[in-house]
Each structure stands twice: as structure tokens, then as C-alpha cells.
């Protein structure tokens with residue numbers, strides 16, 4: 001099982017309607033990025049109200065809550081923890097009061113130099129209220145800018161963040177009268193902005209704007225190193241100098257929603273192309289292609305198109321079950337796979353199957369599924385993965401387990417036997433290079449054994 005990212009969503013309405021229902025809609029669209037906690041902070045220009053709790057968006061918010069947190073501008077967050085436990089204290093947004101003014105922050109990413117910055121701040125007397133890396137950003141700003149927050153300029157805020165905080169971060173900062181969005185200079189995590197006649201919206205993925213029936217031409221990605229400020233009077237943007245991009249390739253492989261466009265590409269089409277590449281690199285004689293639903297579907301479509309082997313619904317997904325990573329502990333994870341996926345025996349019996357998933361991390365999911373298909377009568381199960389093997393951990397916001405727990409630390413023959421597959425194939429990094437062309441250098445492939 002894999003782990004998500006967080007999702008951030010911000011809204012500034014021109015007509016002074018209440019933003020909190022808009023933020024809830026945006027967060028529901030981003031729910032796949034984190035299901036541990038959800039929160040919203042809203043400002044009415046005088047005060048910021050905050051509501052956050054452990055749980056999914058629909059568990060945390062109801063009409064009563066939304067009537068209590070009202071404002072014209074606000075930010076929201078769905079969390080999957082990467083630093084600091086999944087307790088309610090670490091839920092976001094964070095809200096503080098400094099010099100009698102409120103400001104709040106929502107963060108997707110993980111700060112690489114968090115421990116170092118924290119130690120330095122503690123030496124100077126800073127007290128941390130949570131275990132989260134995100135809290136650091138508040139202390140850095142307060143420590144460097146001694147004036148009241150309404151005097152802090154976009155230039156000052158973004159320069160301080162870029163100088164002191166190492167990626168990754170796609171951030172929203174809510175002040176009483178403005179919202180600031182900042183994307184780190186390497187652009188690890190996605191962040192998009194949209195304007196319509198009623199207001200401005202910022203979302204981790206552009207699927208967050210879909211409930212607005214947006215004019216797609218007006219959606220754009222905030223650039224790596226860009227800081228945007230939305231106030232009553234204007235929208236201002238500053239571009240800081242940046243020399244190297246590191247877009248997270250896992251966003252394409254697994255995290256982002258297929259109907260989203262991240263790093264300039266549609267996620268579904270990218271996964272389909274990876275599935276095609278997998279078929280080119282790893283052909284096999286078989287009767288049907290079976291996707292591991294949902295995230296393996298696009299890759300399976302690509303594999304089927306190139307190989308000419310028909311795609312069939314051999315595994316049914318129970319759509320009322322969340323992503324299995326939310327179950328802590330390995331035993332629960334194993335149960336999770338069986339709760340989530342079940343074979344359609346009539347489709348798979350006596351068939352030679354090409355089973356496609358987007359990724360293998362520990363191997364738990366794949367082992368269970370191969371066994372399930374064989375118990376249900378499959379003659380052969382050939383596993384094909386629509387991405388390169390995951391060989392390393394991540395320091396930029398994705399909670400990949402210890403290196404020793406990654407199944408791809410073993411050689412391909414050992415992995416094949418461990419997951420009980422008849423054969424196994426991945427996409428090579430060279431294959432990905434072929435797909436991305438000159439853009440390859442703008443991506444991070446560290447966990448895939450690249451740079």
C-alpha cells in the first residue's frame with residue numbers, strides 16, 4: 001500500500017459570499033491526497049476562524065460547522081502525515097495570533113531541513129506546539145519579520161521562505177485580508193490557480209476546480225519559485241530565480257487523480273502511456289489484461305492497446321473502502337487488500353492473465369492479489385507494473401517505508417517468487433525518458449533509483 005500526499009485548497013470570493021462550502025467542495029475533490037484529517041480556516045477580514053479534526057472531509061464537515069466558520073477568504077487542507085503523527089494536533093491548517101493579528105497556513109510537502117531549522121529555533125527560545133514540520137514555517141516568518149503581519153510584503157514572505165526552508169512545499173498562507181500561495185523552487189508538488197467572475201481559487205490539483213464548471217483555458221499552474229498574492233485589490237505574482245525543477249514522478253504514477261493535469265500533463269494519459277511502454281518492454285502471451293483497480297486502470301488500458309490483449313474487469317473494487325494505506329500495521333493492510341478487491345471468477349477462470357498495477361512498494365498488495373486470482377482459477381498470472389521499480393525512500397513528502405521494506409531491494413527473480421507471479425516486468429527509467437523527452441530532467445526519480 002502506498003501513502004498519499006496532502007491537498008491544499010484556497011478561495012477568495014469577490015462577492016463576499018461565504019467561502020467555507022466552496023473549500024469543502026475543493027477538498028472533497030482532493031480527498032485522495034489525504035484522509036487522516038481535514039480542516040478549514042476562514043477570514044472575515046477581522047478575524048480568522050478555524051475548524052479541523054481527524055477524519056475525511058465528509059466526516060469532519062457538516063452544515064452546522066460550515067455555518068460557524070464563515071468568511072470571504074479561506075484555506076483548507078486534507079492531510080496524510082509525513083512528519084509528526086496523525087494525531088489531531090498535527091492537523092492543518094495551523095492558526096496563530098501574532099501582534100494581535102491572525103494568520104494561518106496549509107502545507108503540502110515535507111521540509112528537508114526541518115530538524116536543523118527546528119534545533120536552531122529552539123536554541124533561540126521558540127516553543128513548538130506540534131510535531132509537524134509545517135509549524136516551522138510560522139516560526140520562521142515571525143522570527144524574521146518583527147512587524148505585525150499586515151505589514152509583511154509578498155517579497156519579504158517569499159524570500160524568507162525560499163532562503164530558509166528547503167523543499168518540498170506547495171503552501172497557502174491566509175492573512176486576515178489576503179491569501180498567499182507559494183510553490184518551492186523545484187516544483188516538487190503541484191499547485192494550480194483559477195479565476196472566474198466570482199473569485200480566485202487555488203488547488204493542489206486542477207480537479208479541485210471541476211465543481212465550478214471552470215473555463216479550462218483560465219486554469220494555470222503556479223510555477224516553481226512563484227509566489228502569488230490575492231487581495232481585495234489585486235492579484236500579484238513574483239517569480240524567484242530557479243535553476244532546477246524536480247517534479248515528483250510519483251504524482252503521475254499514483255498520487256494525482258487521473259482527470260487532473262499536473263506538471264503540464266494529464267495524469268490518466270501519462271499512466272496509459274506508461275502502460276504502453278510496459279507492453280513494449282515486457283511482452284507476454286496471455287488471454288486477458290486485468291487492471292488492479294483503480295489506480296492500475298489507465299496503465300492496463302495502455303498495455304492492452306499495444307499488446308492487442310483485451311482488457312477485462314477481473315477484479316472488482318469495493319468503492320466504499322478508502323485507500324488501504326490508512327490502516328496502520330501490516331496485518332490490517334493485508335486484510336485491507338481483501339476487503340477492497342475481489343475477483344470475478346467467471347472472467348478469470350482458466351485464463352492466462354496480465355495483471356497491471358501502477359506500482360509495487362512493499363509487495364503486500366500484489367502478493368495477495370496474485371494468490372486471490374490463482375485461488376479463483378487463473379492459469380497464469382503475469383505481473384506488469386506501469387512504472388519503474390521503487391527502490392528508495394523519499395525525503396520530499398511521500399511516506400515511502402524504510403529501504404529494507406521495499407520489495408525492489410531484491411532482484412527481479414526473487415520478487416517474482418515472493419509475489420507468486422509467473423513473470424514480472426516494470427517500465428525502465430530509459431523507457432520513461434523516451435516518454436518524457438527533454439522534460440525528463442525536470443522530474444525527481446530518486447525513489448525509482450534515479451536522480
Ligand SMILES: O=P(O)(O)OC[C@H]1O[C@H](OP(=O)(O)OP(=O)(O)O)[C@H](O)[C@@H]1O
Pocket residue numbers: 001002003254292293294295296323324325357358359360361362363364365366
Ligand atoms: O506494494 P504495496 O506496499 O502493497 O503498495 C503498492 C500498492 O499501493 C497502492 O495502492 P493502494 O492500495 O494504496 O491504493 P489504490 O486503491 O488507490 O490503488 C498502489 O496502487 C499499489 O497497488
Ligand SMILES: NC(=O)CC[C@H](N)C(=O)O
Pocket residue numbers: 004005006007079080081082083084090107108109110111132133134397
Ligand atoms: N503529505 C503532506 O504533504 C504532509 C504535510 C506535512 N509534512 C505533514 O506531515 O503534515
Ligand code: SF4
Pocket residue numbers: 188247248249250251393394395396397398444445446447448
Ligand atoms: S523520491 Fe519519489 S516520491 Fe519522493 S519526490 Fe522523488 S519521485 Fe516523488
Ligand SMILES: [Mg+2]
Pocket residue numbers: 292293294295296357358365
Ligand atoms: Mg493500488
